[in-house]
Amino acid sequence: MTRRPLRIANASGFYGDRFSALREMLTGGPLDVLTGDYLAELTMLILGRDRLKDQSLGYAKTFLRQLEEGLGLAHERGVRIVANAGGLNPAGLADAVRDLAARVGVPVRVAHVEGDDLTPYEGALTANAYLGGGGITACLRAGADVVVTGRVTDAALVSGPAAWWFDWAPDDYDRLAGAVVAGHVLECGTQATGGNYAFFTAHDVRRPGFPLAEIAEDGTAVITKHPGTGGTVSAGTVTAQLLYETQGVRYLGPDVTARLDTVRLSGDGPDRVRITGVLGEPPPDTLKVGVTRIGGWRNEVVFVLTGLDIEAKAALVRAQLSDALEGVASADWTLSRTDHEDAPTEETASALLRLVVRDPSPDRVGRALTSAAIELALGSYPGFHVTSPPGPAQPYGVFTSALAPADAVPHTAVLPNGTRVRVPAAAPPAPDCRPRASAPHPPGALPPDPRASNAGEAGLSAVTPAGPTTRAPLGAVAGARSGDKGGDANVGVWVGSPDAWDWLRAALTVEALRDLLPETRGLAVVRHELPNLRALNFEIRGLLGDGVASGHRFDPQAKALGEWLRARHLDIPTHLLPSAPEGTRP
Numbered sequence: 281m282t283r284r285p286l287r288i289a290n291a292s293g294f295y296g297d298r299f300s301a302l303r304e305m306l307t308g309g310p311l312d313v314l315t316g317d318y319l320a321e322l323t324m325l326i327l328g329r330d331r332l333k334d335q336s337l338g339y340a341k342t343f344l345r346q347l348e349e350g351l352g353l354a355h356e357r358g359v360r361i362v363a364n365a366g367g368l369n370p371a372g373l374a375d376a377v378r379d380l381a382a383r384v385g386v387p388v389r390v391a392h393v394e395g396d397d398l399t400p401y402e403g404a405l406t407a408n409a410y411l412g413g414g415g416i417t418a419c420l421r422a423g424a425d426v427v428v429t430g431r432v433t434d435a436a437l438v439s440g441p442a443a444w445w446f447d448w449a450p451d452d453y454d455r456l457a458g459a460v461v462a463g464h465v466l467e468c469g470t471q472a473t474g475g476n477y478a479f480f481t482a483h484d485v486r487r488p489g490f491p492l493a494e495i496a497e498d499g500t501a502v503i504t505k506h507p508g509t510g511g512t513v514s515a516g517t518v519t520a521q522l523l524y525e526t527q528g529v530r531y532l533g534p535d536v537t538a539r540l541d542t543v544r545l546s547g548d549g550p551d552r553v554r555i556t557g558v559l560g561e562p563p564p565d566t567l568k569v570g571v572t573r574i575g576g577w578r579n580e581v582v583f584v585l586t587g588l589d590i591e592a593k594a595a596l597v598r599a600q601l602s603d604a605l606e607g608v609a610s611a612d613w614t615l616s617r618t619d620h621e622d623a624p625t626e627e628t629a630s631a632l633l634r635l636v637v638r639d640p641s642p643d644r645v646g647r648a649l650t651s652a653a654i655e656l657a658l659g660s661y662p663g664f665h666v667t668s669p670p671g672p673a674q675p676y677g678v679f680t681s682a683l684a685p686a687d688a689v690p691h692t693a694v695l696p697n698g699t700r701v702r703v704p705a706a707a708p709p710a711p712d713c714r715p716r717a718s719a720p721h722p723p724g725a726l727p728p729d730p731r732a733s734n735a736g737e738a739g740l741s742a743v744t745p746a747g748p749t750t751r752a753p754l755g756a757v758a759g760a761r762s763g764d765k766g767g768d769a770n771v772g773v774w775v776g777s778p779d780a781w782d783w784l785r786a787a788l789t790v791e792a793l794r795d796l797l798p799e800t801r802g803l804a805v806v807r808h809e810l811p812n813l814r815a816l817n818f819e820i821r822g823l824l825g826d827g828v829a830s831g832h833r834f835d836p837q838a839k840a841l842g843e844w845l846r847a848r849h850l851d852i853p854t855h856l857l858p859s860a861p862e863g864t865r866p
Contacts, residue, residue: 282497286445288438288462289492292316292363293469295323295340301469301490302346306353308506311492312445314354315437316363317467318343321766321827324431325572325677327367328406338368339428344376347426351377351386355425362416362437366428368406370394371694373428389696391419393429395689395703398569405574405677409567409689412534413440414703418693420444431570433533438463438493443535446497450535450706457538457560458499460531465503465521465555466491471761472503472521474511476839478759478846483512504552513551516759516776519813523772525763527819528808530561532568534686535706537561544812557812563706566683575678575826576609577642581653582667583633590619590631593661597633600660604652608645610638614834632667634834642673679766679827748854754796755846757856758784762842769823769838771845774815780856781814787850788816796848797841799823 289311291301295318298304305314318340331338343365354361366373374392381388393415401407408431417440419427432440442448442459465472474485489509494502503518505511522543529541537560544557585593594615605611616632623629635653637645650670657664686705693701754760754773757780762771775784790805804821823841824833835841 283446285494285496286313286442287311287492287494288313288315288441290315290317290466290469290490292318293467293471294318294320295342297469299342299346302350303353305490305506306350306357306359308489308509311357311359313360313362313441315466316343316365317434317437318363318365319367319431321570321572321679323367324406324408324570325679328572331368336369336372339370339373340365340367343373344380347377347380348384351381351388352384355386355388360420360425360427360441362427362441364429364432364437366392366430368397368430370428370430374694377426377428388425389423390426391422391424391696392427392694393419393432393692394694395692396431398684398689401571403573404571406572407569409569409684410534411567411689411691412436412706413443414535415691415693416440417444418701418703419695422695424696434467435460435463435533436535438466439535442495453536453560453562454558455499456536458501458555458558459495460533460536460538461522461543461555461558462493462495462501462503464531465518466493468521468524470511471524472517473505473513474517476761477517477520478755478761478842479516485511499558501555502548502552503555513553515545515547515553518545518553518555519774519815520759520761520772522813523774523815523817524761525765525770526772526817527765527770529810532564534563534567536563541810541812565686567686567689569682569684571680571682573678574675576638576640576676577645577673578636578638578676579645579650579671579673580634580636581650584630584665584667585633585661586619586626586630586663590617594633596661597656600656601635601653604649605637608637608639608649612636616834638676646673647671677827681766749851750854750857751849752852752857753847753849756858757852758846760842760846762838762840764824764827764837766827767822767824769820769841770817771820771838771842772815772817773842773845774813776814781811783853783856784816785809793818796845796850
């Protein structure tokens with residue numbers, strides 16, 4: 281007998297997300313499962329430093345505070361809660377949830393998933409394998425009301441409950457892949473409902489509601505939100521999230537490999553987008569391991585340069601500090617020309633000169649160095665001032681990833697009664713289980729381009745659109761979303777019509793991207809095509825150096841890289857440009 285769809289929602293996209301979201305989702309409409317994603321690469325470093333101070337810590341404390349009210353609401357409504365807030369200490373968080381339940385008088389069964397923590401690991405602060413949803417499934421099958429995990433894949437928070445709800449087998453790859461895709465849409469919370477959306481001016485996104493998915497037994501899903509909540513759910517918002525922080529058309533996971541090039545989106549009513557067609561393949565026999573280390577010490581000084589002779593003022597400061605920077609491992613200067621000619625305010629007449637220093641020794645980049653900068657105050661450029669007083673050096677982190685054999689990672693479900701159940705790794709693919717061919721291209725799409733990932737493609741000058749063109753920002757016709765994967769960045773770009781897709785696919789080559797984003801020159805750039813979504817996804821390897829925790833770049837997580845790309849101008853076929861003002865496209 282076919283079971284009704286699973287109604288599963290998200291209430292947290294990161295550690296520090298909207299505190300009231302858990303209560304809002306529990307009271308806003310019917311749910312079966314409520315999930316929360318609290319972990320990211322930077323979060324693991326933060327939790328690792330917490331654990332150094334106190335071995336009983338290492339989990340997201342915010343989650344406990346949210347449960348003080350939410351636990352009773354979930355119990356009254358029969359909603360299961362699944363969250364990766366356990367971080368580095370899921371057992372400790374599970375105990376804390378039991379203590380909280382006893383204190384507030386709510387009878388709940390608590391389980392947790394562990395085995396991801398692989399420390400000690402080559403001098404790392406933290407080392408955690410990305411587990412799949414099997415442990416979550418086992419805990420829910422054992423009757424758990426609350427399941428907390430350590431490092432699982434973000435999508436496992438959805439695919440694990442879906443496998444429990446429908447009793448899917450481990451080799452139900454298409455169904456699991458559909459749930460993984462739905463999970464990827466939900467995992468970042470309001471990014472699926474209009475938050476961080478390229479065309480935000482077309483909607484009221486002052487307070488977007490959190491998303492939910494209605495997952496059917498065949499793995500298809502509808503993305504929506506509670507009635508009356510803010511924001512919007514559209515093919516555009518879902519596409520943007522599907523492109524976020526992904527690499528390639530095969531979305532590798534510990535339970536299944538989801539084929540992003542098979543995803544199809546269609547409208548299903550107001551604020552409802554249906555996801556169909558997702559094909560799954562066997563998972564790899566290895567798990568990704570996220571590793572954080574203390575990389576050294578960093579400091580920074582930001583000089584304010586006002587009025588005339590900005591370049592000369594910057595050159596003077598750099599020359600005056602050259603002796604103090606002698607021997608420092610890394611010193612990066614960035615001049616941001618935020619100044620305007622004949623500006624009506626002092627702030628808009630000012631530019632910012634940022635110095636970031638890093639070194640294995642805190643002494644070389646500590647107060648002695650920042651004090652040397654301040655000592656210039658009366659003997660440097662006119663109008664000298666900085667944005668903050670001198671400070672001590674701060675430790676910075678480095679994120680890297682590795683692979684571990686899946687069958688060597690002790691993925692374990694600890695059930696509500698304390699029973700420990702080892703979750704087996706996915707079986708290796710059968711010899712006849714070959715990767716499937718790409719899905720058919722939609723009408724208007726071009727055939728596969730053998731140059732798709734070739735770093736030597738022709739640049740902008742090689743593309744001559746038929747008919748008249750207008751010099752305009754890419755964002756007049758295309759949306760984009762970008763993010764980070766360790767030291768790499770990705771930027772996904774999509775358009776809404778077959779004609780625009782024909783143009784985008786031919787025009788936005790790897791070399792064209794490098795011309796538009798000069799920072800990417802000299803870096804390995806790989807382009808992937810997703811014709812069903814009318815989208816391109818670019819991996820830019822090494823753009824972020826050692827990752828967000830190292831503070832290497834002005835935008836260390838590449839969150840605004842896509843918006844920079846959309847603001848760049850190129851020749852666009854005039855007939856593709858909207859007649860409405862820029863930014864108002866849905």
